[in-house]
Structures are given as C-alpha cells and as structure tokens.
Amino acid sequence: AQRVTQPEKLLSVFKGAPVELKCNYSYSGSPELFWYVQYSRQRLQLLLRHISRESIKGFTADLNKGETSFHLKKPFAQEEDSAMYYCALRGTGANNLFFGTGTRLTVIP
Amino acid sequence: DADVTQTPRNRITKTGKRIMLECSQTKGHDRMYWYRQDPGLGLQLIYYSFDVKDINKGEISDGYSVSRQAQAKFSLSLESAIPNQTALYFCATSPSGTGSSEQFFGPGTRLTVL
Numbered sequence: 624a625q626r627v628t629q630p631e632k633l634l635s636v637f638k639g640a641p642v643e644l645k646c647n648y649s650y651s652g653s654p655e656l657f658w659y660v661q662y663s664r665q666r667l668q669l670l671l672r673h674i675s676r677e678s679i680k681g682f683t684a685d686l687n688k689g690e691t692s693f694h695l696k697k698p699f700a701q702e703e704d705s706a707m708y709y710c711a712l713r714g715t716g717a718n719n720l721f722f723g724t725g726t727r728l729t730v731i732p
Numbered sequence: 733d734a735d736v737t738q739t740p741r742n743r744i745t746k747t748g749k750r751i752m753l754e755c756s757q758t759k760g761h762d763r764m765y766w767y768r769q770d771p772g773l774g775l776q777l778i779y780y781s782f783d784v785k786d787i788n789k790g791e792i793s794d795g796y797s798v799s800r801q802a803q804a805k806f807s808l809s810l811e812s813a814i815p816n817q818t819a820l821y822f823c824a825t826s827p828s829g830t831g832s833s834e835q836f837f838g839p840g841t842r843l844t845v846l
Contacts, residue, residue: 632772655833667775667822667837681733709774713833719765719790720835 625650627712629723636700637731644695644726646684646710655713656686657695657720662706663720670695670708700730735759738823744844751810753841755823762828764806765835766790766798769820778821781806782828813845817821 626649629730658670671679673686673693684695693710710723713724736757745751757762763782767790769777777790779798787798795817799807810817823838 627774629774657833666839669834672833687778719777719780720773720775720833721777722767724772 625654625714625721627710627714627721627723629708629710629726630724631728632724633727635729635731638702639699642697642700642704642728642730644708644710644728646693646723648691648693648697648710648712650691650712650714652714656684657711657713658682658693658695659709659711659722660706661709662703666683667709700728702730702732704728707729736823736825736836738821738838738841740841741839742842744846745813746846747812749812749813749845751813751843752812753808753821753823753843755806755808755838757804757823757825757836757838759825759827759836760803761825761836762803763826764800765807765826766796766808767822767824768792768817769822769840775822778808786797810843810845813843815845818843818845 628647657672659667660670661667682697686693707725707727709725711720739754765780766778769775776792778796781787781800784800797809821841824835826835
C-alpha cells in the first residue's frame with residue numbers, strides 16, 4: 624500500500640536561511656511524486672513534480688529512490704514562502720493522489 | 733479564467749440531516765475528485781470520477797455518495813450527517829491522459845455537523 628510521510632507538522636526558519644521540508648514514501652513500484660502548496664487564503668496548487676526536474680520559486684526536490692524520499696529544498700527562504708506544503712504520490716498506472724499530512728512552514732522576518 | 737467552484741463555502745448542519753456539496757468546473761476536465769481535509773491528517777480521497785458514467789470509491793467513501801450530473805458537475809452527498817464528518821471538503825479536477833497528473837483544486841467547503 625502506498626504511504627506518504629511528512630514528519631514535521633510545523634517548521635520555522637529565518638528569512639534567508641535554507642529550508643528543507645521532508646517527505647518519505649512507501650510504494651512498491653515507481654511512483655510519481657509531487658509537492659502541493661497552499662498559501663494563506665488561497666487554493667491548494669501544484670508547486671512541482673519530480674518528473675519535471677524543475678525549480679519553481681527557488682524550490683527543488685529530488686526523488687531519491689534508495690531512501691524513498693522527495694524532500695523539498697530552497698537555499699534562501701523568503702517570507703512569501705510561508706504556507707502549508709503537502710507531498711503527494713501517484714502510483715504506477717493509478718490516477719489518484721495520496722497526500723501526506725502536510726508541513727506548515729513559517730519564515731520569520 | 734477557467735475555474736473550479738464549490739458551493740456552499742460554509743455550512744453548519746445538524747446530525748442526521750442530508751447535505752449536498754456541489755462542485756462545478758469550467759476547465760473542460762474529464763476527471764473530478766472529492767477530498768476531505770482534517771487537521772493533522774492531510775487530504776483523503778472520498779470519491780472520484782473519470783467521466784460522467786464512471787464513479788469510483790476512494791479511501792474513505794463510507795457515509796458519502798456522489799453524483800456526476802455532467803462533465804462539469806460533481807456533487808457530494810452526506811446521507812445522514814454525523815459530527816465526525818465535520819471537515820474541510822475539496823473538489824479537484826484533472827485532464828485525462830497519462831501525462832496529465834496535476835490536479836486543480838476548488839476553494840473548499842467548510843462543513844460543521846453539530
């Protein structure tokens with residue numbers, strides 16, 4: 624069965640400091656991994672997906688199959704990064720997303 | 733702009749009442765989903781539909797039913813609401829196709845069952 628674990632419910636960092644939001648997954652096949660973000664008073668929206676290998680708003684995430692992780696990183700946090708972040712998994716041939724419990728990031732000015 | 737809308741945005745009801753939450757989209761997507769969000773539990777899938785004739789149960793479908801009235805409309809019903817169904821409910825859509833995995837979310841409906 625698939626499972627997505629985000630061990631930190633809350634994470635606070637100072638502006639300009641590096642930030643890493645952890646995500647570990649459990650899945651027997653080759654999953655697709657995503658990070659979704661929900662800013663205050665806004666909808667949940669896709670931030671990035673591992674197959675795109677892109678950097679969005681300075682964030683990157685690398686899929687590490689050996690460690691079954693997909694941690695989200697940014698070298699210099701900004702105040703506007705404060706939001707709720709969800710890691711999500713889609714299994715091979717599946718159409719549904721399984722979400723982690725989310726991490727609320729607060730960037731302190 | 734193409735959008736996903738949900739009505740009502742907030743609802744307070746009593747135990748035992750039947751409640752319907754509605755979702756409409758102008759994105760032209762075939763696939764629609766209903767999730768609930770509880771503090772500390774993330775989003776859990778209730779039901780999903782890949783087209784008008786296709787309805788599938790998600791992780792937590794007990795106590796819920798859905799209706800896909802048209803490509804653009806997907807309703808969630810609580811036949812007899814109970815307090816532990818108090819949650820934030822999200823509708824989402826996605827286009828069909830193997831490479832189309834992004835889901836687009838509505839603003840959410842906050843439901844309180846007293």
